[in-house]
Amino acid sequence: MTDSNLLIRLQGIGKIFQADEVTTHALSDINLDIYEKEYLAITGASGCGKSTLLSILGLLDFPTSGNYQINGISVEDWDINQKAELRCKEIGFVFQSFNLIANLSIFENVQLPLIYREDLDKNEVNDRVLSALEEVNMAHRKDHWPHQLSGGQQQRIAVARAIVGKPSLLLADEPTGNLDSKNGEDVMQLLDDLNKNGTTICMVTHDPRFAQFAHREIQLVDGKIRNEKSNHKSSVDTPNRVLEATKSLSSLEEAVVEEE
Ligand SMILES: Nc1ncnc2c1ncn2[C@@H]1O[C@H](COP(=O)(O)OP(=O)(O)OP(=O)(O)O)[C@@H](O)[C@H]1O
């Protein structure tokens, strides 16, 4: 990949939470480049800083040290309105705890990211909300309230709300954490399709099966990047090629033994 399609650059990012007497170093010295159309998985044990990192990437929180650039521009130079506009138009966020608004209907919850979008008229907003709900098979629940839905259904609504604005960057915090395997696979398929259509995705997951969907996986340990591995097709193919090579080697050995 070249620098021309570099979307995000994190340099020396740290995050310290100071609450009363307790200081928590949630992130330390995170250096990470994310490219346009990339699909990145972020893994690691509970408390290692995954949600904190995603919140910083989504401009929902700020780092206490380091530099964060999007398209070559330092985020710290932007004012609150510029950040809000970028978040509103370009970034979709699936929260680990869903964050559905209790006194809004399902339709209104999904509509939320579109209410400041002056480029969309009422019909377009309506169509977008319904199609986002259809994507997660929840259109039939549009007039319900969040408390009337199961945890898994609320999670699917949270995914619909994140994709309704057709964001170029989708940040998903455990988007399958509350789903059964069928619904989990459906959401993963949806993310995969979005990525194939050009959406850059950063997904936090505990599930190694789902991390495989990503092009690249970074593992956090105690707020630092410990491991990074690529899941590109070529490396996915490697075990098969090794297996084929091993098979040919054993048939060669058998032939040698027979000759002897
Ligand atoms: N608002 C906050 N105030 C104080 N400490 C916080 C705050 N948010 C997170 N932390 C601390 O920062 C660390 C990282 O938290 P974070 O939520 O990023 O972990 P995580 O990897 O997402 O964990 P999980 O897998 O359980 O969701 C934890 O020690 C947590 O207690």
Ligand SMILES: [Mg+2]
């Ligand atoms: Mg978390």
